[in-house]
Amino acid sequence: MALTETRSDTDATSAGDRARRAPSAVEQLIGSGDHTSIGRLFIGFGFALASLSLTLWALTGVDALTDNGFLGSRPAQLAASAQVALLFLGIVPLLLGVAIAVVPLQLGSPSIAFPRAATLSFWTWLLSSGIFAVSIALDGGVLGGDETAAKLGNVSLGAVLVALSLGAVCVATTVMAHRPLGMRLAWVPGLSWASLVSAALLLVTLGSAIAHTVLGQVGRMGPAALATNFTDGLGWLLRGPAVFVFAIPVLGIAIDVVVTASGRRFAHTDVLQLIVGLYAILAFGAWAQLPSALNTALWTLFAFGITVPILGLLGAIGDSLRQGKPVVSPALILSIVSVLLLMGAAVTGWVQSLSLAGQGTLFGASPATLASAQTAFVAGAALLGGAAASLHWSPLLWGGPGNSVEGRLTVPLLVLGGGLLGTTLLVQSVVQLDGETTAFQIFGLLVAVGAGLLALGGLSALVAAMRATEDPAGEPVQGLTLEWSFPNPAGGGIGLPELARVTSPYPLLDAREGTEDKP
C-alpha cells in the first residue's frame, strides 16, 4: 500500500489512536527517557540538596558559635553527614546531571546511551537521597547513634552510590559510542572528555565505597560498628586524593566556558586532555583507604602532584583569555574561581603532607579538620562549576540566556562562600594545633557564614534556572561546539541530520570559517 504524506481523516482517527491517550504530566515526568529532562532533574535536585546539606553544615558552625548551644551530642554526626550529603546528594549528581543533559548534545547525539538506565539512576538516587536525609534527621546518616536510623543511613547511602554509578555508566558509554562521524576521542569537547574520565574514576571510587556499605549490611553492624566502618572504610572519600575525583567535570566546564567566552580555539586540545587525564590519575584514591597509606612517599607524591594539572589548566585558561577578547560573564567568573578553589584544595593537601611528615616535631594540624577543609574546597569548586555550567548552557538547559538578577547574584554568593568555608577550615587546622580549641567560636561563626553563603548561592542558581524563560533577551551564543546547533531549549530525540563530517574539535567554528573540509 502506498502511504501518502498526508494521512486521511479515517487514518488519523483510527481506533488505535482514539484508544491511545496522551500521557499526563506526571507520567511524562516519571517515564521520560529524554536525557535533557533527566539532566535537568539531576541539576535541580542537586542544587536543592547541596543547599540543604550546606545549611546543615552551617548549623554545626552556629552550634560551635553558641558553645554547643543546641545540637547536644550530635555536632560530629551532623557535620560528617552534611559533608557526605553535600558530596553524594549535592555536587556529584549536580555535575552528573550537567553531563547527562549536555554531553549527548556536544556529540550531536539524539539521546544518551541506555536512557532507561539513566532514568532509573535518577529516581533511585532521589528516593535513596530522601531516605538518607530522613535517617540523618533521626540520628542516623553517618556516625549516627540510633540503631535503626544508622542502618537506614548505611543502606540508603549504598543505594545512592549504586544509582550514581549507573548514571556514570550511561555518560561514559555515550562519549565512547555516540560520537558522530569523524569525531575522534581527542576532539570531543572539554565537558565530554572530563565527563568520560570522571565517570570511569567514579565507577572505581564509588564501587570501592559500595563495598564498605555492603560490609556494614552483611555484618549486621550496630551504630558503633557502623561509625567505625565509616571512619576506617569510607573516611578516605572525604580527603585527598579521592576527594578530587568529585570535581573532575569542573575542569571540562572551565575549558568549554573559556572557549566560548574567548571565541577562539585552544591551540592544543590534546594537551588540555592530558591535563584532565593527569588530574584524574592523581585523584584516584581507592588505593589509599587504610590509614597506613597516609604519610607514604606515594601519597605525598599524589598530594603535591595534583597541583601540576591544576596550574597547567589555569595557565591554559589565562593564555586563551589573554589572546582572545573574552566576553566576561557570570559563568566565566564562576568557572575560573572554581579552578582556583581546586588550587585551595591542593594547598590543603600540602599542609596535610607536611603536618603528617613532621608530626610531633614540625606542627600537628588536625587531620580531620584538614580533611574537612579539602572537602569544602572541592565541594565549593564543584558547586561553582555546576552553577557555571547551568548559566553557560542556560539557553539549552532552561530556555533563557541566564542573565537574570538571580544569575548574577549567584556569583558573589558562591565565590565568597566557597573561599570563606575552605579557607576558614584550613586556617582553623593550622591555628588549633595538637587538638587545641583556640578561637573555636570565631571559627564556628566563619564556617556558618561560609556554608550559609554557599547554600544561598546554590538556591540562587536554582531560582535562576527555574526562571530562565523570563530572562531579558540576550545576544545569541556563538558557540564553537556542536551543542550550540540544537534548538533552545534542547530536547531529546533530536539529532543533527545535516551534520557534516567532523574534522576538528570545533565544528561550528569550522563551519563559520568555512574550513570544515580541511583534513
Next chain:
Amino acid sequence: MATAALPAPLQPRRRELIFGTAFATAGVVAVMATLIGYYLAARNAGGADWFSANTIPLTQPNMQALTLAMSVVTMQWAVYAIARDDRTHTYLALGITLLLGAAFVNQSIFLFKQAAVTIEQPEGPLFYAVTVGSLLMVVAGMIFIALMAFRALGGQFSSRQPDGIAAAAVFWYASCAVYAVVWVAVYIMK
C-alpha cells in the same frame, strides 16, 4: 518506477552495549577488589585463629575453578560462532556455558553447607561478602547470557551485530577472573 538499490551508507559501528558492560563491570570489579582486599587484611590480622573452628574442603573450590575455566572456553566459542553467523554453534556454546554456570552455583551451595561458616563468627561477614559476591556475579552473568541467547534466537545478533554476545562475554570473563582471585585468597590461602 524502478529505483536503483543504493547500498546503505557505512556508519561507524556502535559498540554501546560492550562499552556499557565494560564500564559496569569495572564498577563491580572495584566492589569485589575492595572486599577481597579487606578480607586479606582481616585474614592477615587473624593469624592462626582464622577459620580455626571450620573445615573448608578444597575439592569443591578446585572443581568450581575448573568449571569456570571450561566456561571461558565455551563462552569464547559462542563469540567466535556468532561472528561467523554459525547460529547452531552459538546456541550450543551459550547453552553449555549456562550449564557450567549452574554447576558452579550448585557447587557453591554445597560448599557453603560443608564449610558451615556462621555469620556470627568473626570471619563470617567477610567470608560471605566475598564468596557470595563472587557467586552473585556468576548468577548475574548467567542472566545476562540467557537474555542475550534469547535475543540471538530472535535474530538480533549476527556477524554484522555481535555486540550482545560479546558484551555478555566481557562480564562473564570478569566473573571468572574474580572467582580465580577468590579461589586463591579464600580457599587456597585459607
